[in-house]
Amino acid sequence: MTMRLLPAVILAAAVLLAPVLWLVLPRLLAGGGVSLPGGGTESAEISGVIIENLKQEGQILELEAQVGELKALVEELQSRLQRLEAAVARGGLSPDGMVREGDIAPDSNIAASEYTQVALIFDRTNFNNPLTVATPGFIVDLLGKPRDTLSDDCQPMTNPALKQMLVTEQVGPVTVTMLRPAIESLKTVFAEIRRTDPKLHDLINTAGALCVRQIRGTSGRYSNHSFGLAVDLNINGALDNFTDGKTQMGLIIIADFFHAEGWIWGAGFRREDSMHFEVSREKLMEWRTQGLI
Template structure:
C-alpha cells in the first residue's frame, strides 16, 4: 500500500523533536564542571540554582516527550486504521471487478467488437457505490406531479410502452441530435445541457467519452409498476447510458466504474443520478428540480 511510506515519514517527523531534546543531553553527560573544595557560598548557591533550574527543565522536557509519544501513538493508530479500510475496499473491488453485465446496446453508438470490449474493460468493472443515497445532494428529484404542473402532461393516456408525445408545446421543444457519442431525442434545453456534460467528459477522459452508449432517452410512458405516473423519460428530460455497450445491473447497489466517473459531470451540470434512488438505477440520468426551475426562470421552458 502507498500509505506505508506515509506512516514511516509521519513517525520520523514525530520522533524528530524527541531526538532534538535527548541527543544533546546525552552528549553533554560528564561535561559540566564539578565544584571544588574551595568553592565559596555564592558559587554553591549558583550551583544549587543551576541544579534546580535543570531539574525543572528536565520535568518540562519529560512532559513534552510524553505528549510527543501520545501524539505519535494516535497518528500511527489513525494511519493504521486508514490502511486497513483501504485494503478492505481494494479487496471488495477485486471481488466485484471484472463481472460482465448483460449485453445489448438499446441505442446508437458504442462498440461491439472484441477489441473494443478489451480496451474498455477497466470502465465496465463493477464496484460498490459509496454513500450512494447522498450522492445527488444538494440537488433534488423533480417528481412526476411537479413536472406536470410545470410543463403539462406529455400525453393524456399512458401505458407501459413508449408512445408519441401529443402535448403541442412540449412537442415543439423536442429535438433529435447527435450529442457527443450518442444520438437522442429530448427537450431542447436538456440537449444543450447534455452537450455540456459530454464536452466536459471528453476533455477529462476522451477514451471513456467514446465508449459511452445510450439505452434510450425520450419514451412517453408511465413508470413501470405504477398507474398514471409519468416517467421523466416521458418529458424528454432523462437519458439512460451504458459503457461499451454493457448494461449495468438494476437495483444491486453496484455499478460500472465508468458510470461513477460520468456521474460527477452530470451532477456538476445539475442532473440527478439514478444510483441515488432507493431502487438503484445507475444507468439513469435526469434533469434535477433545481435545473428545471433555472430554465423556467430563464424562459427556456
C-alpha cells in the same frame, strides 16, 4: 469536481481484507503471540479461546474456502490503486481526488473492460445532494402532461407545446431525442467528459431517452423519460445491473459531470438505477427563470 472512484475502491479493499485478517490473526496468535504497542504479548490461552470460538461457529472452514478468491480480489484492487496512483502522477487527478482544470492526459493503457468493472457505490443515497428530484407531479404542473393516456410501452408525445421543444440530435457519442434545454445541457456534460477522458467519452452509448410511458409498476405515474428530460447510458454496450447497489466504473466517473451540470443520478434512488440520468428540480427552475421552458 469531486471524483468518487477513490472512496469506492478503498472501501472495497477494506471489506475484502477484513475476513482475511479475521482468519489469519488467530493463527498468528496461536503461533506465539503478537506484540502489542505497549510491548506485551497475547497469551496462548487467549489465542486458544479465539480459535475455539471461531471453530464452534464454523467460520474458519468457510473462510479457508474463500481465501483464494479473496486474494485474487485483493490483488485486483491493488492493481486498480496502482493505476489511480499513476493517474495522480500524470496530473489526471490531484492527491485529494479532484479533477484539475487544465487538460488531463488520458491513460492509453486503460482497456474498455476497466470502465465496465463494477464496484459498490460509497454513500450512494446521498450522492445527489443538494440537488432534488423533479417529481412527475411537479413536472406536470410546470410543463403539462406529455399525453393523456399511458401504458408500460413508449408512446408518442401529443402535447403540442412540448412537441415544439423536442429535438433529435447527435450529442457527443450518442443520438437522443429530448427537450432543447436538456440537449444543450447534455452537450456541456459530454464536452467535459471528452476533455477529461476521451477514451471513456467514446465508449458511452445510450439505452434510451424520450419514452412517454408510466413508471413500471405504477398506474398513470409519468416516467421522467416521458418529458424528454432523462437519458439512460451504458458503457461500451454493457448494461449495468438494476437494483444491485453496484455500478460500472465508467458510470461512476461520468456521474460527477452530470451532477455538476445539475442532473440527478439514478444510483442515488432507493432502487438503484445507475444508467439513469435526469434533470433536477433546481435545473428546471433555472430554465424556467431563463425562459427556456
